[in-house]
Amino acid sequence: MKGSGKLPPAARAVVEGDRRALARAISAVENGDPSADAILSAIYPRTRSIPVVGFTGPLGVGKSSLINALVSLLRARGRTVAVIAVDPSSPFSGGSVLGDRIRFEGRADDDGVFFRSMASRGAAGGVAAATLEASRLLDAAGFDLVLVETVGSGQVDVAIREIASTSVVVLVPHLGDEVQTLKAGLFEIADVFCVNKSDLPGADLAKRDLAEFVALGSTEGRWSPPIVGTSTLETKGVDELWTAVEAHESYLDASGERRAGERRRLASEIVGLVRDRVGQELTARLEGDPSLRGLLDRVVARSLDPRAAADRLRPSARPSR
Amino acid sequence: MASTSRSPRRHPIRVLIAKPGLDGHDRGAKVVARALRDAGMEVIYAGLRQTPEEIVRAALEEDVDLIGLSILSGAHMTLFPKVLALLKKNRAGNVPVFAGGIIPDEDARRLRRAGIRAIFGPGASLEEIVTTAQKLARAHS
Numbered sequence A: 001m002k003g004s005g006k007l008p009p010a011a012r013a014v015v016e017g018d019r020r021a022l023a024r025a026i027s028a029v030e031n032g033d034p035s036a037d038a039i040l041s042a043i044y045p046r047t048r049s050i051p052v053v054g055f056t057g058p059l060g061v062g063k064s065s066l067i068n069a070l071v072s073l074l075r076a077r078g079r080t081v082a083v084i085a086v087d088p089s090s091p092f093s094g095g096s097v098l099g100d101r102i103r104f105e106g107r108a109d110d111d112g113v114f115f116r117s118m119a120s121r122g123a124a125g126g127v128a129a130a131t132l133e134a135s136r137l138l139d140a141a142g143f144d145l146v147l148v149e150t151v152g153s154g155q156v157d158v159a160i161r162e163i164a165s166t167s168v169v170v171l172v173p174h175l176g177d178e179v180q181t182l183k184a185g186l187f188e189i190a191d192v193f194c195v196n197k198s199d200l201p202g203a204d205l206a207k208r209d210l211a212e213f214v215a216l217g218s219t220e221g222r223w224s225p226p227i228v229g230t231s232t233l234e235t236k237g238v239d240e241l242w243t244a245v246e247a248h249e250s251y252l253d254a255s256g257e258r259r260a261g262e263r264r265r266l267a268s269e270i271v272g273l274v275r276d277r278v279g280q281e282l283t284a285r286l287e288g289d290p291s292l293r294g295l296l297d298r299v300v301a302r303s304l305d306p307r308a309a310a311d312r313l314r315p316s317a318r319p320s321r
Numbered sequence B: 001m002a003s004t005s006r007s008p009r010r011h012p013i014r015v016l017i018a019k020p021g022l023d024g025h026d027r028g029a030k031v032v033a034r035a036l037r038d039a040g041m042e043v044i045y046a047g048l049r050q051t052p053e054e055i056v057r058a059a060l061e062e063d064v065d066l067i068g069l070s071i072l073s074g075a076h077m078t079l080f081p082k083v084l085a086l087l088k089k090n091r092a093g094n095v096p097v098f099a100g101g102i103i104p105d106e107d108a109r110r111l112r113r114a115g116i117r118a119i120f121g122p123g124a125s126l127e128e129i130v131t132t133a134q135k136l137a138r139a140h141s
């Protein structure tokens, strides 16, 4: 790759396609290692805002199997592809069994594929805190696309919207009442609906129900999520699914929504980073810094209320030092 | 959400648990995976019928601190050394490998000399497996 000579070594290795360096950089981001800052800032200008396609939906609907089938399809078309598969961390032990790799064919000699399992490490919303920055590293490493599998907790897996350019909501026939809960939440983020396990009875009914739901919310001129039936058992519908994803990606470009969406996501990323950093600093200072401890003492003593205390701590209200 | 805190802290140990070769006995691998998870580790369970190439590929992509191999089929004398050799070839010979399953004592001795760091058989205590995993992984990272 041209012009990578000026980068710090760890970042240069990533953009030059060193897979081990890439894997380590992802770990550094996950672990909040100080080395991650330099790598992320060095690679940022080289990222191209590649498509990031999210796959979300209840447990066991076939997200991993679909991703595996799509990777085969994309590789056959000459596209390079990286996968991030997120699974939950135990709130008790902090540990996790990351099992999405089971559905992934080895492809041990294909450098056009990269698969990374990621534990949520306490983040809500179906992805990990590091998922966004990890997909940025994969972008810088030269992959054409990133596919992200969310935790699979159903209704609340909506944080993928902050990361993905296209969100595929995966369902199966006969979800029953669960569909009702999904309507508020998960359904609202769908750019594409996928009814997987269409080899099972009830798929047509499920697609009809979805079509009704989509028709209720559709607006002239806006994107209306297509509904695709798939089966990874019989490998049916997988190319239609990808066609629907590509149609949405084209719509994003044609409508100007890609730029608008990216702008919105970056704004929210910056706000999130500030919230984290200021939050950490404040938490420490509220007990450590004598003047701020006094403020907390007053709230404890009921002579000041929490909102008034917060107002005094806002950066714009802070006395200059 | 979008952000990661940058304060350095002890990160969870990442372990790959894999079953090389054509061996359908997966109870032991699953029991060990769960025990390591309950001890706070992130366990990448790669499932059955992995080739040594796939195992090493997964270990590198997942940036694991430790690899655990489980074999009850009897093929350990060919498959374990292959994994070790491939790790070396990929400049990852420093990633510790431990193992379990049906492995006769004499084989276990030879495998340990070849570089498998610890070997556990039927009835092995999960507590001991966890302690060993922690020791091996912390020495690596």
Ligand code: B12
Residues within 6 Å of the ligand: B017, B022, B023, B024, B025, B026, B027, B028, B029, B031, B032, B067, B068, B069, B070, B071, B072, B073, B074, B098, B099, B100, B101, B102, B120, B121, B122, B123, B124, B125, B126, B129
């Ligand atoms: C249950 C069982 C089966 C079940 C497996 C179910 C499953 N999904 O796992 C079924 C019925 C399917 C089965 C089938 C066969 N089996 Co069978 N099976 C057993 C049996 C009775 C118990 C295995 C078990 O699950 N133990 C419980 C677990 C928790 O213990 P474990 O696996 O040993 O794990 C412990 C340790 O070894 C260690 N450990 C294991 N893995 C790892 C990994 C790491 C990283 C670490 C640190 C530790 C570790 O920690 C665990 C906890 O203590 C054993 C006999 C025995 N007593 O071991 C035979 C046995 C393993 N089977 C055997 C055979 C021959 C077969 C068949 C070929 C039989 C046949 N002719 O059809 C088939 C092959 C199936 C296949 N596709 O591979 C032989 C193997 C002989 C050999 N290797 O020389 C055994 C030893 C029986 C015997 N004495 O002959 N089997």
Ligand SMILES: Nc1nc2c(ncn2[C@@H]2O[C@H](COP(=O)(O)OP(=O)(O)OP(=O)(O)O)[C@@H](O)[C@H]2O)c(=O)[nH]1
Residues within 6 Å of the ligand: A058, A059, A060, A061, A062, A063, A064, A065, A066, A100, A103, A151, A152, A196, A197, A198, A199, A200, A230, A231, A232, A233, A234
């Ligand atoms: N009948 C049928 N079964 C399928 C299909 N796709 C996947 N499965 C099965 O569904 C189960 C779950 O598949 P996964 O791909 O692991 O599903 P997932 O959504 O990734 O699961 P989690 O990550 O645990 O939420 C497996 O047993 C698959 O074999 C399909 O098209 N038809």
Ligand SMILES: [Mg+2]
Residues within 6 Å of the ligand: A063, A064, A065, A099, A100, A149
């Ligand atoms: Mg999955």
